[in-house]
Amino acid sequence: MKKTVLGFVSAIALSVGMMANTAGAQTMAPPDPVIAPPQDIAYPGVLKVSVDATDIDRKIFSVKETVPVSKAGDLVLMLPKWLPGKHSDRSEISKIAGLMVSANGKPLTWVRDQIEVTAFHIDVPEGVTAVDVEFQYLAPTTAAAGRQVVTPDMLNLQFNFASLYPAGYYAKRIPIQATVTFPDGWGYATGLETDSKTGNTVAFKETDYDTLVDSPIFAGRYFKTWDLDPGGPVPVRLNVVADSPEQLEALPAFIDVHKKLVQQAYKLYGSHHYNHYDFLVAASDQLGGIGLEHHRSSENRVEKKYLTEAKVSYSRDLLAHEYTHSWNGKFRRGADLWTPNFQVPMRNSLLWVYEGQTQYWGQVLAARSGLNTKELALQNLALTAASYDNLPGRKWRALQDTTNDPVISARAPQNWTAYQRSEDYYNEGLLIWLDADTLIREKTKGKKSLDVFAHDFFGIQNGEWGEATYTFDDVVKTLNGVYPYDWATFLRTRLDGHGEANNGGAPLDGITRGGYKLVYTDTPSDLYKGVESMRKVTNLNYSIGFSVNNKDNTLASVLWGSPAFDAGLTPGDTLVAINGRTYDNDVMKRAITEAKSGKPIELIVKMDETYRVIKVNYTGGLRYPTLQRVEGTPALLDDILAEKK
Structure with missing residues (x-):
């Protein structure tokens, strides 16, 4: 699919090292050697990567990789750095060790790039047609070292830490075939497609490097899969690994709720953008927390009794949120978020659509499907509204600027979060889209809603699963196609302002227009x-x-x-x-x-x-905080959260 790339940013950076000449003047030292920028050309050959994931006691992934080469000279291999869904440089380079490179059985020397430290230069001799690479990924053994991706009973393999790829090419133009060896008897699930299985070793079908990085694996000793759309257009599966076998004894009615989630998503968007979709779910209190979107799968860590506990005391919208990303974020993607490979910096200006509207639809779909009750959804909205209505950081920092936060803080702990602000484009973005939804419903007397926008904007090109990029103007144009209004001003006022229209508080018009108001009682929900x-x-x-x-x-x-x-x-x-x-x-x-x-x-x-x-x-x-119904007003919020027939 053709992609729109605005303001393409090269990954090449100039060294800031300074050299003094004999006259005392200073000149900048150029990078040497230069890393080739990505080009939209086919890589000459198919990479092979093999991961041994059996050393679960020491939490070590051993990686072997073969990289075909067509000429001698400087080969640059890189570990992915700017990762989709994380919206920032979140490289795992510090956990890579034991890097050894060879060709035709003879060792080759590698040199790390001094500017791009995730890149390794290899001088390929004449006559060499392939380079062999070996290294280990040393997964954290304690929480202090990072997120836990291996436990005695499950693992989370991500190829962004278990493979290197060559510079100079779009990631989608690099063919690769992956093989993984799992511990004895473990089940697995992934967005990749299985080609063959020999013992505990699984060979996956050839794909491109972009898709490989977008296709993590959950594997575990206690593993079970449910078909969520029997007879549907393409397979949709719920794959769960658990800390113990009894945690897989799912309540049948709860599986039905997940089936309903798929149908409610189809009714909302009117399309699918995958040839199969796999929810990867860890019901665990040992694996590190995660909620990460991918085009044909999602990584989700939930509470260990997720499948078996009927009583719900907190929101269960995670799977609905990450599923929505298949349409919003993976298929439709902000033009400045699309990059040709994983070293080119992303720009996050449209995260209030990518994450903000996904946060909105995630909570709406959770309610419509029954993952959350209506009452739970309203309580969740009350918490969101109160949090942003008591946000002192709004006085100095606009919501739009928080789209830079993944780069600024990378989710590091903050002492004064409400004043510093964080990734507020998620939940304040939700409030903005609720505002837009209720406005459309009010102005059209219920004939139209933001559901129409979702269908028209995310539902295009049914069955396609490339990337269709968009700009701010594209968002405004589609909104105007739903209901003519000054949407540019509507959005920019809320994104760039400081709550002037709400006495410095949150944009709560969607709640009041929806038939409720935010109040405070002396009893927590x-x-x-x-x-x-x-x-x-x-x-x-x-x-x-x-x-x-x-x-x-x-x-x-x-x-x-x-x-x-x-x-x-x-x-x-x-x-x-x-x-x-x-x-x-x-x-x-x-x-x-x-x-x-x-x-x-x-x-x-x-x-x-x-x-x-x-x-x-x-x-x-x-x-x-709680939401109180305002009698005598249209209950638009109730309509929004109701099952779509």
Whole structure:
């Protein structure tokens, strides 16, 4: 499929090293040797990569690769760096070790590029037709070293850390054939297609390198697959690896909900953009957390009782979100996010569509399919609305600028998140698209909705699974085709402004137009309590202005500008005592309630070796967000969340 590439950025960078000449002047040293930029030409030959994934005790992946070459000279092999779905440079280069290169049985010397440290230069001798490469990926053995991708019972193999690819070519123009050896008796699932299986070794069909990196593998000792669309146009499967066999004894009704998710997606988009789709799911509390989209699959870590626990106390929209990405993000993709290979930097200006609208449809589809109840969906929306309506960082930083956050912070921990802001294009993006949906429904008296936009924008070219890029103007044009309006101003005001239209708060018009309003009560919702339990915190952000780690009573967060902040509390403080008693979260809640009548809140806190007495002036009582129905107004939110017939 033809791709639109705007403002193509070369991966070549100039060295900043300086050389002094005899006259004292300085000149820049050019890169030597130069890494060839990617070209839209076919690679001369098929790469072969073989991964031994059997060393689960030491969590080591051993990789062997054969790279055909057509000429002598500088061959540059690279480890993928800018990874789709992560929107930033998230290379695993620091965990690569033991790199050995040879040809015709003789060792060759490699040299790491001084600028692009994920690239290795190899001087190929005359007469050599293929180069052999070996290395190990040393997966983290502790959480401190990174995300856990291997446990005694499962693994998550991603080819961006288990293969190198040659510079100078579009990734889609590099043919490759992969082989993986799994531990004895383990099942596996992937977006790749199996060619043959010999014992525990699986050979996958030849594909291109772009597709290989987009096709991770989940494998495990306890593995099961369900067909989610029997008789459908193409296979859609739910593949689950679990920590124990009993966690695969799924509730039949819950599998039916996943089947319904597929049908609701088809009704929304009117198309599919894959020749098969595989949900890769780890029901585990040992494998590292992940929710990552791919064109024909998705990587999802869920709670270990995901399939077997009927009671739900937190949102279950992860699979719906990542599934939506097959249409939004993988098929339709912002023009400045598309890159020809994995070393060219991505630009994230349209993530409020890529992630923001996916966040919206993920929650809508979760409700429409029954993954979430309507009540749970409304509670989730209340949490989102409250979070962004109490966001002091909005005063200085526009939502559009947060699309740079994957590059700026790479999801590193922040002490003052609400003031610094983070990847807010996800959930504030959701609020913007809810605003647009309810506006269209109101103006057309229910005849049209954002569903029409989803069908017209993401549903094009049914059956195709390349990439169809778009720009801001394309989004506006499609919206105008649904309902004529000044959509450019609508979007830019919300993306570039600082909440001026909402007194500095979040864009909540979609909620009020939808027949509800955000209010606060003194009792947390089931979802609120579920999220607290999952995160192991007590969240008092909307009252006194902090959240507490339940394990050690340290402050997990302090809301900038809140009563707690004004009193001088800081993230990391340990709460030692309250009103003369040993600190306890229940005692804290009683103190907040009693303070409504004027009783002061006095805390003793510890930071490092220093103790302080802190008096907090707060009389507002406990406050937990919820949505309240506004009687006499159209219940557009109910319509949005209802099953699509």
